[in-house]
Amino acid sequence: MGELKLMKGNEAIAEAAIRAGVDAYFGYPxxxxxxxxxxxxxxxxxxxxxxxLLQAESEVASINMVYGAAGSGKKVxxxxxxxxxxxxxxxxxxxxxxxxPCVVANVVRGGPGLGTIxxxxxxxxxxxxxxxHGDYKLIVxxxxxxxxxxxxxxxxxxxxxxxxxxxxxxxxxxxxxMMEKVELFDQVPRRTEEEIKKTCPWATTGKPKTRERNxxxxxxxxxxxQEQHNYKLQKKYRKMEEDEIRxxxxxxxxxxxxxxxxxxxxxxxxxxxQLGRKKGMKIGLLRPITLYPFxxxxxxxxxxxxxxxxxxxxxxxxxxxxxxxxxxxxIPAEHFGRLGGIIHSPTEILEALEQKIIGG
Amino acid sequence: xxxxxxxxxxxxxxxxxxxxxxxxxxxxxxxxGCGHGTAHRIIMxxxxxxxxxxxxxxxxxxxxxxxxxxxxxxxxxxxxxGRAPALATGIKKTWPEKFVFTYQGDGDLAAIGTAxxxxxxxxxxxxxxxxxxxxxxxxxxxxxxxxxxSGMKTSTTPFGxxxxxxxxPLKITELVAELPGTQFVTRQAVHTPAAxxxxxxxxxxxxxxxxxxxxxxxxxxxxxxxxxxxxLPPVQANKWMVENxxxxxxxxxxxxxxxxxx
Numbered sequence: 001m002g003e004l005k006l007m008k009g010n011e012a013i014a015e016a017a018i019r020a021g022v023d024a025y026f027g028y029p030x031x032x033x034x035x036x037x038x039x040x041x042x043x044x045x046x047x048x049x050x051x052x053l054l055q056a057e058s059e060v061a062s063i064n065m066v067y068g069a070a071g072s073g074k075k076v077x078x079x080x081x082x083x084x085x086x087x088x089x090x091x092x093x094x095x096x097x098x099x100x101p102c103v104v105a106n107v108v109r110g111g112p113g114l115g116t117i118x119x120x121x122x123x124x125x126x127x128x129x130x131x132x133h134g135d136y137k138l139i140v141x142x143x144x145x146x147x148x149x150x151x152x153x154x155x156x157x158x159x160x161x162x163x164x165x166x167x168x169x170x171x172x173x174x175x176x177x178m179m180e181k182v183e184l185f186d187q188v189p190r191r192t193e194e195e196i197k198k199t200c201p202w203a204t205t206g207k208p209k210t211r212e213r214n215x216x217x218x219x220x221x222x223x224x225x226q227e228q229h230n231y232k233l234q235k236k237y238r239k240m241e242e243d244e245i246r247x248x249x250x251x252x253x254x255x256x257x258x259x260x261x262x263x264x265x266x267x268x269x270x271x272x273x274q275l276g277r278k279k280g281m282k283i284g285l286l287r288p289i290t291l292y293p294f295x296x297x298x299x300x301x302x303x304x305x306x307x308x309x310x311x312x313x314x315x316x317x318x319x320x321x322x323x324x325x326x327x328x329x330x331i332p333a334e335h336f337g338r339l340g341g342i343i344h345s346p347t348e349i350l351e352a353l354e355q356k357i358i359g360g
Numbered sequence: 361x362x363x364x365x366x367x368x369x370x371x372x373x374x375x376x377x378x379x380x381x382x383x384x385x386x387x388x389x390x391x392x393g394c395g396h397g398t399a400h401r402i403i404m405x406x407x408x409x410x411x412x413x414x415x416x417x418x419x420x421x422x423x424x425x426x427x428x429x430x431x432x433x434x435x436x437x438x439x440x441x442g443r444a445p446a447l448a449t450g451i452k453k454t455w456p457e458k459f460v461f462t463y464q465g466d467g468d469l470a471a472i473g474t475a476x477x478x479x480x481x482x483x484x485x486x487x488x489x490x491x492x493x494x495x496x497x498x499x500x501x502x503x504x505x506x507x508x509x510s511g512m513k514t515s516t517t518p519f520g521x522x523x524x525x526x527x528x529p530l531k532i533t534e535l536v537a538e539l540p541g542t543q544f545v546t547r548q549a550v551h552t553p554a555a556x557x558x559x560x561x562x563x564x565x566x567x568x569x570x571x572x573x574x575x576x577x578x579x580x581x582x583x584x585x586x587x588x589x590x591x592l593p594p595v596q597a598n599k600w601m602v603e604n605x606x607x608x609x610x611x612x613x614x615x616x617x618x619x620x621x622x
Binding site for chain 2 (some may be wrong): 024026054060061062066067076094213216
């Protein structure tokens with residue numbers, strides 16, 4: 001058994017980053033995720049593993065420092081919260097276009113604009129549909145516990161390097177701020193420069209006579225070439241959709257009604273299931289762990305046994321669009337969620353199911 | 361007859377100049393008379409002469425030199441507009457032994473990338489920033505740059521830059537020289553053989569400083585021309601540059617060994 005600790009979700013991200021053998025973290029403080037850079041600063045990661053830690057002048061700079069280091073083959077990450085993630089969209093588009101691996105965590109707060117520092121899930125569209133300009137996708141993981149905040153750091157890096165694509169951890173202010181028991185994985189050594197050159201032959205590590213120069217770019221001025229590049233990216237995304245869907249099913253075996261919820265909402269929905277089952281309602285939960293790729297086949301497969309679906313998300317209804325794309329008009333699928341930093345209660349969720357689906 | 365003459369001209373004993381292998385054979389995309397080609401070449405010559413091809417990572421900006429990696433035979437990354445110093449920071453911090461440089465124009469470095477430029481210099485990132493200043497946006501077709509001279513005509517200042525409305529031309533090189541993080545700041549040009557030699561020396565000095573581990577940013581501005589944007593033939597563009605750009609952007613060292621030149 002690994003080391004046990006009581007930690008905030010944000011601290012778990014930071015500790016996991018050091019233990020995962022990350023080469024560099026570049027970040028900028030923003031509530032409710034500043035504990036990530038504060039925890040890292042307190043840990044002297046330079047001494048622990050040689051990991052570089054730098055507070056940048058902005059989120060724009062952070063993501064571009066990530067872009068540079070990722071292009072040179074390093075294992076590198078940043079974290080922020082909603083307004084800061086908006087500032088990073090330019091960089092993420094370039095990183096996706098240049099096909100570089102990196103990890104970004106968004107500890108989501110209420111918006112739009114400066115919004116509020118309370119938890120929200122209203123960045124779903126931005127996270128799962130690309131976010132910046134152009135046709136691209138991020139791999140999106142949604143942790144529902146402090147344990148998963150830690151565990152998804154190495155998972156996100158594995159996926160990012162496997163597909164040479166940025167991976168986003170979509171959390172929220174509740175998971176970032178709450179404290180839970182975490183079992184920490186053992187320290188993974190950072191890769192040596194020789195290992196980087198071997199495993200990332202595309203990286204800008206300095207051109208030896210023995211190979212052509214490596215160029216990291218997202219610029220293909222000739223539209224024909226740019227189209228081919230886009231087809232290559234799309235092929236990669238189809239492969240992710242085939243191989244990388246992750247999800248959890250809770251009490252689904254006899255379920256007639258299904259909640260689809262991720263992150264904090266999935267935790268609250270579980271309580272709503274308990275309350276509903278006490279009243280004799282057969283409710284289950286499908287928790288997408290990957291929001292992109294979205295568990296479309298897993299939802300479709302359940303439709304014949306279901307009377308209706310309630311998509312629960314702290315937003316005005318974003319994930320519901322993906323649920324409806326999976327469901328079509330076969331059974332009712334509705335959305336419920338509080339907005340702007342308000343967290344819905346289990347009772348509210350159950351009432352929404354009764355009103356919108358069962359009674360609807 | 362012609363072939364024989366050519367053969368004689370390019371024979372080994374008559375060789376006075378050879379393109380460095382660190383410039384590719386790709387045809388330069390720059391306008392005839394533009395300073396970019398020369399600036400590219402002198403950087404690559406120094407990297408070649410110092411035997412640093414395998415140790416060099418360059419950052420190309422957005423602007424006319426967006427395709428610099430097509431011409432420089434080294435590992436390079438292409439940055440978003442203005443972000444080159446942030447990319448260079450990410451690389452240098454994680455590959456401290458490498459020689460890392462950015463190559464940026466005036467719009468990239470002194471307008472959209474001002475924050476990245478000032479903060480990289482203020483942190484004293486041990487990188488070289490090469491700043492090509494021709495007082496205009498070349499690639500997008502000759503619009504006003506932060507360094508456009510007062511009264512100068514561009515496609516967005518067709519009646520001349522009105523400083524009351526558009527602000528004054530930004531001497532960002534003097535600005536970064538004020539920061540403790542910079543150790544060597546100089547302004548050069550590449551319009552004559554003598555200027556080219558001096559600019560090359562400044563590049564070499566910068567690389568030597570970075571290689572010696574001497575912490576601090578080195579910053580080499582090259583005042584250059586844009587005959588297309590300025591709508592002047594190459595020779596007249598250079599003359600205009602000497603008569604108008606140099607008085608406002610005087611050539612010479614601004615900061616040496618971390619001390620402002622008096």
